[in-house]
Amino acid sequence: xxxxxxxxxxxxxxxxxxxxxxxxxxxxxxxxxxxxxxxxxxxxxxxxxxxxxxxxxxxxxxxxxxxxxxxxxxxxxxxxxxxxx
Amino acid sequence: xxxxxxxxxxxxxxxxxxxxxxxxxxxxxxxxxxxxxxxxxxxxxxxxxxxxxxxxxxxxxxxxxxxxxxxxxxxxxxxxxxxxxxxxxxxxxxxxxxxxxxxxxxxxxxxxxxxxxxxxxxxxxxxxxxxxxxxxxxxxxxxxxxxxxxxxxxxxxxxxxxxxxxxxxxxxxxxxxxxxxxxxxxxxxxxxxxxxxxxxxxxxxxxxxxxxxxxxxxxxxxxxxxxxxxxxxxxxxxxxxxxxxxxxxxxxxxxxxxxxxxxxxxxxxxxxxxxxxxxxxxxxxxxxxxxxxxxxxxxxxxxxxxxxxxxxxxxxxxxxxxxxxxxxxxxxxxxxxxxxxxxxxxxxxxxxxxxxxxxxxxxxxxxxxxxxxxxxxx
Numbered sequence: 001x002x003x004x005x006x007x008x009x010x011x012x013x014x015x016x017x018x019x020x021x022x023x024x025x026x027x028x029x030x031x032x033x034x035x036x037x038x039x040x041x042x043x044x045x046x047x048x049x050x051x052x053x054x055x056x057x058x059x060x061x062x063x064x065x066x067x068x069x070x071x072x073x074x075x076x077x078x079x080x081x082x083x084x085x
Numbered sequence: 086x087x088x089x090x091x092x093x094x095x096x097x098x099x100x101x102x103x104x105x106x107x108x109x110x111x112x113x114x115x116x117x118x119x120x121x122x123x124x125x126x127x128x129x130x131x132x133x134x135x136x137x138x139x140x141x142x143x144x145x146x147x148x149x150x151x152x153x154x155x156x157x158x159x160x161x162x163x164x165x166x167x168x169x170x171x172x173x174x175x176x177x178x179x180x181x182x183x184x185x186x187x188x189x190x191x192x193x194x195x196x197x198x199x200x201x202x203x204x205x206x207x208x209x210x211x212x213x214x215x216x217x218x219x220x221x222x223x224x225x226x227x228x229x230x231x232x233x234x235x236x237x238x239x240x241x242x243x244x245x246x247x248x249x250x251x252x253x254x255x256x257x258x259x260x261x262x263x264x265x266x267x268x269x270x271x272x273x274x275x276x277x278x279x280x281x282x283x284x285x286x287x288x289x290x291x292x293x294x295x296x297x298x299x300x301x302x303x304x305x306x307x308x309x310x311x312x313x314x315x316x317x318x319x320x321x322x323x324x325x326x327x328x329x330x331x332x333x334x335x336x337x338x339x340x341x342x343x344x345x346x347x348x349x350x351x352x353x354x355x356x357x358x359x360x361x362x363x364x365x366x367x368x369x370x371x372x373x374x375x376x377x378x379x380x381x382x383x384x385x386x387x388x389x390x391x392x393x394x395x396x397x398x399x400x401x402x403x404x405x406x407x408x409x410x411x412x413x414x415x416x417x418x419x420x421x422x423x424x425x426x427x428x429x430x431x432x433x434x435x436x437x438x439x440x441x442x443x444x445x446x447x448x449x450x451x452x453x454x455x456x457x458x459x460x461x462x463x
Contacts, residue, residue: 013462030260037218037262038459041320041397045460054393057183058310060317062263 002051003072009046010068014039025069030062040065047071053078088381094150098157104130105161119245120167120290127167128200132158133174137182141194148325149387151175152332156383159336163432165439166290168333170203173241176329177204177250180267180322184310189269193248205246207237207296208319215452217252218261218316222298224253224268230305231255231268233276233298241446244282244294247272251298252315265315269307276301287438320397326447327400328386331407334443335379338411341436342372345418359421368417375410382406398460405453408443415440 007023014035015023029035035043043065044055053075064074090098108126127133136151137143146154155175159168178197181189196202213219222235233253243249249270256264270277280295310318346369349360359365382403389396415437419426426433444450 030262033260035262037316037320038456040262040317041395041456042460045395045397048395056321056393060314060321061311062260062313062317066263 002075003068005050006047006068006071006075009050010035010039010043013046014042023068025072026067028066029068030066035065043071047075051075051079088384090153094153097146097150097154101130101132101154101157102161105158109162109164109167118290119170119292120164123164123167124170124200124203127171128198131198132171133178133200134198136175137178137194137198141182141190142198143194148328148390149384152328152383152387155329155332156336156339159333160340161336163340163435164290165333165337165436166288168337169288169291169330170242172326172329172333173206174200174204176322176326177206177248179325180206180250180309180318181269183321184267184314184318186306188306189309193269197248202247203242203245204248204250205240205242205296206250206252206322207240207243208252209237209239211236211238215449217319218265220252220254220265222251222253223257224251224255224266224303226255227302229302230307231303233268233270233301233303235298237296237298239283239293239446240296241291241293243296244279244292246279249296250309251296251303252319255312255315259313262316263313265319266312267309267315267318268303269309270298270301270303274301274303286441287435288442323448324386324390324395324397324400327404327453328383328390328396330443330447331379331383331403332387334407334411334440335376335383337436337440338372338379338407338414339376341411341414341418341433342369342376344433345369345372345414345421348422365421368421372414372417375407375414379403379407379410398457401448401453401456401460404447405450405457408440409450411443412437412440 003025011023048054059074064070109123131144134143135146135154136148139145162168174197178194181193197204208217210220210222224231224233235253251268251270252265253268254264255266276299278297282292282294349365349369350358352359386396386399386403389399418433419437422431422433425431
């Protein structure tokens with residue numbers, strides 16, 4: 001569910017060069033140029049609003065945004081922390 | 086939604102206005118070098134300490150309060166170069182405070198908040214301005230840390246800096262977002278050269294220049310954040326920067342607005358004050374609208390940041406709107422003052438020269454339009 005939501009946003013709003021609906025969970029979003037530096041800003045705003053999480057400091061690493069899987073794992077972790085707080 | 090400043094914010098604003106008027110009254114045109122004496126006074130006033138935790142000597146103020154204070158500083162201090170230098174100091178500290186290790190925070194923040202050391206951040210290069218991540222400065226892994234090579238240009242505070250946050254490519258094999266890191270370089274490190282200040286159109290006291298790194302060894306512990314985090318760190322810092330610098334600009338705009346009102350009401354032509362001529366009053370009405378609208382958006386961004394929320398879009402809007410409004414306000418103020426406005430004695434010509442840079446540094450107006458466009462989904 002989280003992955004699909006992220007995928008849809010990236011495919012329709014961020015993908016460099018136009019909409020791209022064929023992004024897999026493991027596609028390297030930064031290394032394959034699917035998301036650029038502007039896209040990261042937009043993606044962060046989307047993630048924080050959509051999933052009610054706050055991403056800052058040590059979590060703001062390229063590794064956490066390298067693929068839909070890593071982004072989803074980050075959201076799971078952050079949402080878990082929020083729920084447990 | 087509360088549009089009023091609280092008692093503490095009002096008190097800080099008023100005290101900074103008193104301080105700047107009494108202590109920083111020297112005309113910036115009298116000085117060409119870095120205003121060290123005024124800098125020390127600003128440090129004693131704790132202007133550089135505002136947003137930092139008390140454990141590092143800071144005041145622990147929230148970001149809105151820091152913005153209100155900066156606006157007051159820009160309003161009452163006519164030396165826009167000094168105001169910009171102080172803002173740069175604060176912004177460097179915010180990067181260290183948000184991303185630096187505890188060791189880096191303890192090592193640098195106390196001297197930063199006391200103004201004992203001057204800080205700079207080095208991003209821009211001759212071949213990469215708006216395309217900041219297109220930088221070519223390299224930091225290669227070496228024994229004990231990194232070996233830094235490259236040249237930065239136009240660096241604010243660069244010629245006088247004691248500490249510089251340098252952004253460099255640490256991994257050219259990966260994407261630009263993943264391959265850039267931020268390193269702390271100190272004056273006196275081998276291979277680090279600070280060139281003479283460059284002559285500019287305005288912001289006379291602000292020192293901007295080239296920084297050259299030639300096989301400059303940087304210890305691993307001087308890495309701010311983690312390796313490869315530089316581009317994201319840069320994005321984050323831009324949100325603060327595109328709020329703090331416009332705060333100073335809005336303060337300046339308010340001063341110019343008041344100057345223009347006073348002049349237009351006191352200057353007569355054809356038997357009445359020139360403020361009665363619609364061509365003049367319309368210009369001043371535009372100034373007032375920019376002041377009020379800019380303030381609402383500025384405080385919204387600052388409040389959003391205090392809520393630990395993202396405000397990249399809003400910060401770009403604020404930066405674009407206020408910097409362009411300041412430039413227009415200054416140009417109109419010169420026009421309202423007529424021949425006197427063109428003379429140095431009335432000082433509005435200096436504000437105009439200073440204002441041009443506001444639409445260029447921290448991302449040009451065109452870049453802000455690009456960012457806003459991307460957020461809209463265009």
